Amino acid sequence: MAVTTTNLIQGPATLYLGDFGATEPADADVNTAPAASAFPDLGGTQDGVKLTIDQTYSNLEVDQIVDVPGSRLTGRMFTIETNLAEPTLQNLKYLLNDGTSASGAGFESLEPIYADSATQPTYRAVLLDGWGPDQKRRRVILRKVLSNDKVESTYKKDAQTLFTVKWTGFYVSEGIAPFKVIDEKS
Template identity: 50%
Template sequence: MTTNVVTPANLVQGPADVYAGGFGATEPADSAVATAPGAGWTGVGGTQGGVTAEIDNTYDQLTVDQLVDPVGARLTKRQIQVTLKLAEATLENLNLVLNNLLTMGSGTGYATADLQTTTSATQPTYAALLIDGWAPALATGAAARRRIIVRKVLSQAKVQFSYQMQNNNVYDCTLTAFYVSQSISPIHIVDQTA
C-alpha cells in the first residue's frame, strides 16, 4: 500500500493584505513579492472574514450519437472573482466598492461623497486588486509570500451603513475580473521562493 506523503510546509493559513489601484496601474516587479507595492497602490486596511480569490472554469462536454461516453470537453467560460468584507468604513473604500461612482470633496474638518448619476451607456471605471497573502514555506522553513494581482475588476456590492452595538460596519463586496488582452492574463500569481 502506498501512502500519501504530507509536506507540512506546503500548508497555507493566515490573513492577506489587500491593495487597490486603477486599471493599468504599474505592477510591482515579481522579485518584490515580499514587499509592499509602491506608488499607484493603496491599502484598503483591515478585512473581516478573510479574502477569497476564486477561478471557476466551465467545461462543456463534446458528445456524439455513437458513443455513450463524452469524447472530450472544451473550456467555454471562466469567472474570476474576489470576495471580501472591507472592515475600514472609509469614504475611499466606499468609492472602491462603488466602482469610483462617488464625487469626493473636502473642506476644513470634513469630507464629502456624492453618488454620481450616470446612464447605462457610461463606461465603468475599472480597478485592479493586489492581494498579498501567504505561500508554502521556503526550503529554510521561513514564511513565504504569495501575491495575486487581479488586473481589471468591477465590484458588485450592496452597500449598507449598519450601526450596531456588537458589530462593526463593513463593506461586503464581490469583485469580478474581466478580459484584459490577448497577451495579458486577467490574473497574475507570484510565489516567493527565496
C-alpha cells in the same frame, strides 16, 4: 500520499487597489508591498479574503462512443470577496467604482457617479498579498475588476461596522491574462 506540511497555508491577506492598467510590481518583488501611490492599501479586513475562480467546461461528444472524449473551457468567472474593516469614504468610493469627493473645514463628502447608465465604468486592479507554501509570500493580481455586487454597511450597537465587497474580474486583452498568481521562492 505523503503530506508536505510546509505546503499548508494559513494566515491573513492584505488587499491593495490600483487603477486598471497601473504598472504592476515586478514578480521578484512579491515579498514587498506595492508602491502606495499605484496600489493603496485598503486597510484591515474581517472574516478573511476569499478568492474564487469558477470555471465552466462544456463536454464534447460523438455518436461512436459512450464516454465523453473531452471538454473545452467555455466560461470563467473570478472574484475576490471580503469585509473591509475600515469603512472610510475613500474605501466606499472604491466600492462604488468611483464618485466625486470633496472636503472642507471640518468635513469630507462623497457623491456616487450618477451619469448616464451607459457610461463606461471605472475598472480597477486588485492585488491580494497573502501566504503561500513554505511560509513564503503569494501575490494574486486581478488586472481588471469592478465592484459589482451590493455594498452593505450595518450599524449595530454590538457589532463592528464593515463594508462588504465583491470584485469581479474581466477579460483584459488578447496579450494580457486577466489574472496572475506569483509565489515567492528561496
